[in-house]
Amino acid sequence: MKLIRLAAALAIPVFLIVGCGATPEEQTEAAPEPVVEEKPMDMAPTPMAVESAPVRQVDRLDEGLLAQRTIYFDFDKYNIKEEFREVIAAHAEYLANNPSAKVTIEGHCDERGTREYNIGLGERRASAVQQMLTLQGASSRQINTVSYGEERPNALGHDEEAWSRNRRGEIIYTSR
Amino acid sequence: MFKMFSRLLILSSILVSWLPMSAHAVLQIEITEGVEGAFPIAVVPFALEGQDTPPSVIMSSIIAADLGRSGRFKPFAERDLVAQPSQTTDIKYQNWRILGADYLVIGKMRRTGPAAYAIQFQLFDVYKQTQLAGYSIPANQDDLRYVAHQISDIIYETLTGEPGASNTRIAYITLIRGKDNSTKYSLYVADADGYNPQVVLQSAREILSPSWSPDGRYLAYVSFESGSRGESAVYIQEVATGKRQEIAKYPGHNGAPSWSPDGTSLALVISRIKQTDRSNYDIYTYDLRSRALKRITSDPGIDTYPIWSPDKKYLLFTSDRSGRPQIYRQDLKGGRAERLTFAGAENDRAVISPDGRKVAMVNNSGSGYQIGVLDMETRHFQVLTDGTLDESPSFAPNGSMIIYATTYNDRQVLSAVSTDGRVKQRIPSDEGSVREPAWSPFVKK
Numbered sequence: 001m002k003l004i005r006l007a008a009a010l011a012i013p014v015f016l017i018v019g020c021g022a023t024p025e026e027q028t029e030a031a032p033e034p035v036v037e038e039k040p041m042d043m044a045p046t047p048m049a050v051e052s053a054p055v056r057q058v059d060r061l062d063e064g065l066l067a068q069r070t071i072y073f074d075f076d077k078y079n080i081k082e083e084f085r086e087v088i089a090a091h092a093e094y095l096a097n098n099p100s101a102k103v104t105i106e107g108h109c110d111e112r113g114t115r116e117y118n119i120g121l122g123e124r125r126a127s128a129v130q131q132m133l134t135l136q137g138a139s140s141r142q143i144n145t146v147s148y149g150e151e152r153p154n155a156l157g158h159d160e161e162a163w164s165r166n167r168r169g170e171i172i173y174t175s176r
Numbered sequence: 177m178f179k180m181f182s183r184l185l186i187l188s189s190i191l192v193s194w195l196p197m198s199a200h201a202v203l204q205i206e207i208t209e210g211v212e213g214a215f216p217i218a219v220v221p222f223a224l225e226g227q228d229t230p231p232s233v234i235m236s237s238i239i240a241a242d243l244g245r246s247g248r249f250k251p252f253a254e255r256d257l258v259a260q261p262s263q264t265t266d267i268k269y270q271n272w273r274i275l276g277a278d279y280l281v282i283g284k285m286r287r288t289g290p291a292a293y294a295i296q297f298q299l300f301d302v303y304k305q306t307q308l309a310g311y312s313i314p315a316n317q318d319d320l321r322y323v324a325h326q327i328s329d330i331i332y333e334t335l336t337g338e339p340g341a342s343n344t345r346i347a348y349i350t351l352i353r354g355k356d357n358s359t360k361y362s363l364y365v366a367d368a369d370g371y372n373p374q375v376v377l378q379s380a381r382e383i384l385s386p387s388w389s390p391d392g393r394y395l396a397y398v399s400f401e402s403g404s405r406g407e408s409a410v411y412i413q414e415v416a417t418g419k420r421q422e423i424a425k426y427p428g429h430n431g432a433p434s435w436s437p438d439g440t441s442l443a444l445v446i447s448r449i450k451q452t453d454r455s456n457y458d459i460y461t462y463d464l465r466s467r468a469l470k471r472i473t474s475d476p477g478i479d480t481y482p483i484w485s486p487d488k489k490y491l492l493f494t495s496d497r498s499g500r501p502q503i504y505r506q507d508l509k510g511g512r513a514e515r516l517t518f519a520g521a522e523n524d525r526a527v528i529s530p531d532g533r534k535v536a537m538v539n540n541s542g543s544g545y546q547i548g549v550l551d552m553e554t555r556h557f558q559v560l561t562d563g564t565l566d567e568s569p570s571f572a573p574n575g576s577m578i579i580y581a582t583t584y585n586d587r588q589v590l591s592a593v594s595t596d597g598r599v600k601q602r603i604p605s606d607e608g609s610v611r612e613p614a615w616s617p618f619v620k621k
Contacts, residue, residue, distance in 0.1 A: 113501070113524065114538055115567070115612075116384065116431050117478060117494060117496075117524050119429055120429070120478030123429065123455050124478075145428075146405070146406075151400075158583070172405070
């Protein structure tokens, strides 16, 4: 697990060198192995390049963990699952470093249960994301929450596959 | 450029209309399960007097359909009627006895002006060979359906001893999802038989939780039309004029409005009064005259769907303070809320029958969501429906039926079930998803 994370960290500079044309899919599939095994020292200078002009054209929010804006939840639950902590931590760090940035956290549910109760449950999900963001350095002034309950599904089906995609919190940047 | 575009988007999405207009969507009500021992009744087509062109409205069909829908009557098909008498002296009771009819309805329509009629009808007991009811009612062309429903209600009340609910309306919400994933929500009001649908409000964003004022003139509802991505607010709107008023638009959720039985207050849910408040879904009451807001619950759980007892002493509401949602009762004088439901894993969105004796709700006992009813006196609980995602029950104003939303052929449609679970109706619509039905009180016209 740690190795993969290290590989992923090293992979980002490689991606930047390759250029903006590469898609995130290409990055995650192709990058890790060569970076870890082939002369990683060559990669060392590249982080410096990150600070230089061409890279500014790339919005950090559109890459890596920050590009992940959806947190999924279990049925009738609003605790943040382990696998999404890293994503939330990345957004918390971004918000802490960019005090003018603002987000709205939208809470959503699957179709089971009544509509107004689900709006309450969606709010709990949004609040759980909000709480974790503020615990990790974001200011509560940067975060608003809203719940749409079951009203705005991602998937329109009536089975667990669809339901699991609809139980979610979405991080929406209203100001970057 | 992008900003301008998004501003345009916002503008177009808040273009909501609330002028009453007629639309094509008509709900068709089909009876899927009837009662054994429903009264066989023959409704003879009304004789037309003094008119060259028959009126567009066939009174006898509307009356027969109304009576059939109640589940208490079994009207004969028109082709099975042995004769078509229009006055007492023409009735041969023996023929109707052979047919098996217990009751017989005959009538006349006489044109009294270019668009005016005099309607006369009589109800007979076939076995006793006596008239049980007979009325003459003047009607304008536009009121013919309404008069037919009135006649149905007179027949229903004469024979069952309880008021009929044909001459009432239902409010409901439709959602049409476009191929581009656009959404069109419409709040409709239609006659209880699904005819004459009128758009009350249309919006690209969610409309939820319609609730009738006790005089049947206003609807309270939740609309997400404001804000760039949609924020909830509670409104009340006069159905006939479209005039509306914003009741609650606090920074969090504003929802689940419910009218007090005397029409002076609303109960509703507010999650935050101030932007900086911690979100907590609690029940409030709002006095429509003094505009005073009063907090009723302050539990950390989700409290929602408040509903008044007919005597205005209690609020019933949903709360998950004990884990899963259950129904509680709060004395408005104060004290602790009492938990009312213990059947199954979840009970949510209670509604109280007009006589206060029964509470219908959404129940989950492990195999999805059905409509259940709790007898407040015996505390006996009965599941009435057999769907997996049934929701949003609403009592007919005479307490005989409960209309609710269900799924049929993968689409959300309305259904109705008698309060004893014996009569079932399905109400398919021609397009989109239909949900959130609310049956009107008795309409005074």
